[in-house]
Amino acid sequence: MPTVSLQVNGKSVSREVEGRTLLVQLLRDHLGLTGTHVGCDTSQCGACVVHVDGRSVKSCTMLAVQAEGAEVTTIEGLAAADGTLHPMQAAFREHHGLQCGFCTPGMVMSAVDLAQTHGQLDETTVREGLEGNICRCTGYHNIVKAVLAGAEAMRAGVPKAAE
Amino acid sequence: MYAFEYHRPTTLAEAAQLASGNEDAKILAGGQTLIPTLKQRLAQPSDVVDLGGIAELRGICEDGDTLVIGATTPHAEVAASAVVRRLIPALAKLAEGIGDAQVRNRGTLGGSICNNDPSADYPAALVGLGATVRTTTRKIAAEDFFTGMFETALEPNEIVTAVSFPRPGKAAYVKFPNPASRYATVGVFVAETGGGVRVAVTGAAPSVYRWTEAEQALSGGLNPAALDGLTVDPDGLNADIHASAEYRASLVKVMAKRAVAASA
Numbered sequence A: 001m002p003t004v005s006l007q008v009n010g011k012s013v014s015r016e017v018e019g020r021t022l023l024v025q026l027l028r029d030h031l032g033l034t035g036t037h038v039g040c041d042t043s044q045c046g047a048c049v050v051h052v053d054g055r056s057v058k059s060c061t062m063l064a065v066q067a068e069g070a071e072v073t074t075i076e077g078l079a080a081a082d083g084t085l086h087p088m089q090a091a092f093r094e095h096h097g098l099q100c101g102f103c104t105p106g107m108v109m110s111a112v113d114l115a116q117t118h119g120q121l122d123e124t125t126v127r128e129g130l131e132g133n134i135c136r137c138t139g140y141h142n143i144v145k146a147v148l149a150g151a152e153a154m155r156a157g158v159p160k161a162a163e
Numbered sequence B: 001m002y003a004f005e006y007h008r009p010t011t012l013a014e015a016a017q018l019a020s021g022n023e024d025a026k027i028l029a030g031g032q033t034l035i036p037t038l039k040q041r042l043a044q045p046s047d048v049v050d051l052g053g054i055a056e057l058r059g060i061c062e063d064g065d066t067l068v069i070g071a072t073t074p075h076a077e078v079a080a081s082a083v084v085r086r087l088i089p090a091l092a093k094l095a096e097g098i099g100d101a102q103v104r105n106r107g108t109l110g111g112s113i114c115n116n117d118p119s120a121d122y123p124a125a126l127v128g129l130g131a132t133v134r135t136t137t138r139k140i141a142a143e144d145f146f147t148g149m150f151e152t153a154l155e156p157n158e159i160v161t162a163v164s165f166p167r168p169g170k171a172a173y174v175k176f177p178n179p180a181s182r183y184a185t186v187g188v189f190v191a192e193t194g195g196g197v198r199v200a201v202t203g204a205a206p207s208v209y210r211w212t213e214a215e216q217a218l219s220g221g222l223n224p225a226a227l228d229g230l231t232v233d234p235d236g237l238n239a240d241i242h243a244s245a246e247y248r249a250s251l252v253k254v255m256a257k258r259a260v261a262a263s264a
């Protein structure tokens, strides 16, 4: 069986997996990181979104072995070590951006990538940017509000580049 | 997913060797089509050859008046590329409209054209621009590359290395997206090229094709009104729960007019 070595939430891990093991299975079943969910079998719902080398991907549509050498961040890796929520997580809480919460980890991971890619966001960009995430409670209104607020908080929190 | 042997070569030569002579091997690029296929047990390869570790297959470069894009370059990179935006902005916009952000971060140009989904976007750009597909063994004109529904001119396990796009004059791509997947219900790419105006249609028929009547009508200039008198025969066009053949026929003309208007 191949061995895959990667960084997950800042820690080095190495595991023997089958070639066919999905990244989401490595995260959930082998590493116990169950914040990443599986909601569909068609690569459409986005409940499984994590970051691989800083970009959002659907971990149900990637083999674990494809993440060899990569840096993977899951929802468990967003908050600070002392438990302080990431600004995007805090914004989801503040703006009631979740109902049942099943889709939330994927939404938050997509939203963080969206904010990092675009900096300032507007509502259209957020709605288009969340195209790959489906909330079965259809609570999109508050999710969009949360993402806008979270992106603003991320921008405010980014230290200005040194002169 | 059935079990398979996974390989991650770091050179193209190694990949070609692993893939050739093994009909049960399958090439893996972004995996956005292949992995769902494997999950559904619709394919049972003995070996999977991952192109992800081959640096020479990824990247975008300008070669005189030609844009060359490596096979494993993800859609997101094409969409964001300053070089693509300068040379062929219509292509950057097309890439930006594929699927969702996560699919664009993983899905590749090579994977899209090798799969040749009847509703995929890239085939319209390749045929509309008169692009050339480069493989491990030869160069294939885009029009000869796409041969039928999910079919291409590739030999089993021949590897696409890059696509070269000649820089057009004006060009635009407009699609009527499927509201769920964003695939093209119908998409039309219009371009002014060295060989005249080209109009390529995806989503309507089993494979991308040139709408030659429209090309003739536009030979006097890119004016949407020039298409007014044309009709599209629904016979042989795709029909599914999203759109009947008649509706697709009508969309071909509407999308073509919008693309012409957007290119002007």
Ligand SMILES: Cc1cc2nc3c(=O)[nH]c(=O)nc-3n(C[C@H](O)[C@H](O)[C@H](O)COP(=O)(O)OP(=O)(O)OC[C@H]3O[C@@H](n4cnc5c(N)ncnc54)[C@H](O)[C@@H]3O)c2cc1C
Pocket (backbone or CB within 6 Å): A042, A043, A044, B026, B027, B028, B029, B030, B031, B032, B033, B034, B035, B051, B071, B072, B097, B098, B099, B100, B103, B106, B107, B108, B109, B110, B111, B112, B113, B114, B115, B117, B119, B120, B121, B122, B157, B158, B159, B160, B161, B181, B182, B183, B184
């Ligand atoms: C939710 C969703 C929405 C999508 N929406 C759109 C859309 O709107 N428009 C659109 O055009 N597409 C869409 N796609 C498809 C997407 O663009 C895929 O990325 C693409 O079709 C496959 O590319 P890939 O790199 O992921 O290839 P893979 O899935 O890895 O491979 C696809 C096929 O090509 C072969 N292959 C791959 N690379 C090579 C190569 N270099 N040489 C030879 N053979 C090769 C593989 O063996 C396999 O048969 C969507 C996909 C998903 C999951």
Ligand code: FES
Pocket (backbone or CB within 6 Å): A037, A038, A039, A040, A041, A042, A043, A044, A045, A046, A047, A048, A049, A058, A059, A060, A061
């Ligand atoms: S579980 Fe990955 S997209 Fe639905």
Ligand code: FES
Pocket (backbone or CB within 6 Å): A097, A098, A099, A100, A101, A102, A103, A104, A134, A135, A136, A137, A138, A139
């Ligand atoms: S909050 Fe329940 S699926 Fe989105």
